[in-house]
Amino acid sequence: GTPMADPRLWKKNMKNYLYWLYCQFELITCVCLMEPWEKLLFYSFNIALLVVIIYTAHLFIPAHIIAKQLVQEP
Known part of the structure; x- marks a missing residue:
């Protein structure tokens, strides 16, 4: 197959x-x-940054969408 x-x-x-x-x-x-300890720092920083970006987007994108809908209502 x-x-x-x-x-x-x-x-x-x-x-x-x-x-x-x-x-x-x-x-x-x-x-x-990189050495193992450098890899750990690098990946830890990148994962932390990704988590912060996702959390911030989760908080602010819905609020912006709701605000835009309220402004567009006649």
Whole structure:
């Protein structure tokens, strides 16, 4: 059958693709050259920044949408 029809092949392909993306990220950001403690700091900072951005978006985007709807009402 087709490769995508077999769930095992789909999982393997997805795992390989995600690993490839991770390797690309490490090469682009030069994380592969860092020591383990530097990697920990780098990833901790990036995850913390991502959490803050998501939290801020969660708080402010709905308020902006509601405010815009109130302004547009006739």
